[in-house]
Amino acid sequence: MNRRPKRLPPLSALRGFEAAARLGSFSKAASELHMTQSAISHQIKLLEEFFDQPLFKRINRAVELTDAGADFLETTTKSLDILAQGSYRLEFYKKPGSVVLTTTPAFAAKWLIPRLPDLREQHPVIDPWIHTTDEQDSLEHSEVDIGIWYGHGDWSGVEAIKLFDDAVTPLYAPTMKIRGKDIEEPADLRNQVLIHVEQVERREDWRAWFSLAEVEETDTVTGLNLSDTGLALECAASGQGVVLGSKILAADLIKQGQLIQPFELSVPTEQNYYLVSTPEKLEQTEVRQMFDWLAKQAQ
Template identity: 45%
Template structure:
């Protein structure tokens, strides 16, 4: 690996001259003198110890090495430009960074996001979904809403909703005999062993079947008619209202607690308060099952 890299300005000058086929045009584009462009190219050639251009009067053309370097330089500069533009998202005005689980984002928040946007168009919401709970002290996150949160330093913690779980399937599976229905298994509270202990009711579940680590994906599979599953009452509201789910039993059992963490630097922000007030109001709406 090179211990030293050629100056970025020299690479920019080379790329412009090679693309335009002229030192003069490159100088005009970069707001430099032609002499400055010529010096940049000479320094680059000296660094690489080989010529990059054939020079004939005022016209220039690339050597084979120049063609090779042009492809590399254009790719490098494009990637750098994209990376720099991406940094703009870290200082947008009115930005609110929300962390949540993929399941909550897809099944609960996304169907209601239009309502939030209509009520609060001033909030530039950045939805950051992760499988693991964030470290609020080291990550640039204003607010986290998840079912796997515990208190963290310099954050306010609040339980928002006690979820319930119930066994369900797609309506098309109701006529299928129990022994022919696939059982869909999940992790943590979504596992059937939790149902067996809390409810003690046999709804045709089996110990084998399909297994999911993501409760959102498990819910998708149940709605798609792949089998019976233990689903979240909160996350399944939209699917149930759309006729994609049918409870296998009227009983529901204790599920995970949904909570929020708000970093102290964001706690008094009007943007944070707008989202939190909206979130609490929507969570308090009646759930089914």
């Protein structure tokens, strides 16, 4: 379906109209826009002919908006502001040293962001632009330079390097109010609120962990359900339950004492995080430097 508006006024005349309406003068508008007064008058005439009604009242040498003109000024001001903001955002795409990276919100928050100070120290010229999404858009036809994707690593058209072999394991906060008794063995988790991370095609769930731990007759369905891994870790860190969380993404939280890993037993993940880019984009110096930095950080 074609959603393009069927009836648009002459867009080239909008700046002249907005300036004349704001300043209350065609001559002042001409001076501000470095145009002639006759050019401003011509733009206003085009708009009035288009709408088939006057937008200004001519009073001697001054001009005042009609009711229709005041209404259209509000629309024009909003439209020009949106265009100005859009134009400003485009400047980032040509900024020297700018590298656009896309990854999941959880990976960005729990692993990438805490390590960015080292990137700034090692490569001060690089200005990273982090875009978070769970989608994996084609790098060949986008402004994204580098991706950190979660999957099997079998994407076509990109160079992919596995960053980690991950696994999930029970995690909870030291401040969590113990329900029933202390967590000393896997079976004790049956008395706790379980936090579930609902991800498509994820087989590493509580059922798999309890099976590996040889714990039977366990309710692996009830509890808290979250779709974002990062939020699930934060939920556990706030003492609301036990999460079967990524050891990679939880590493800093465990190191800082915000989460406890009570057992060594963990379930390896079938999918993992991969560093991806295209050969063409890796020819850019800053992109290659950030790509190599990320690979080194993962080691």
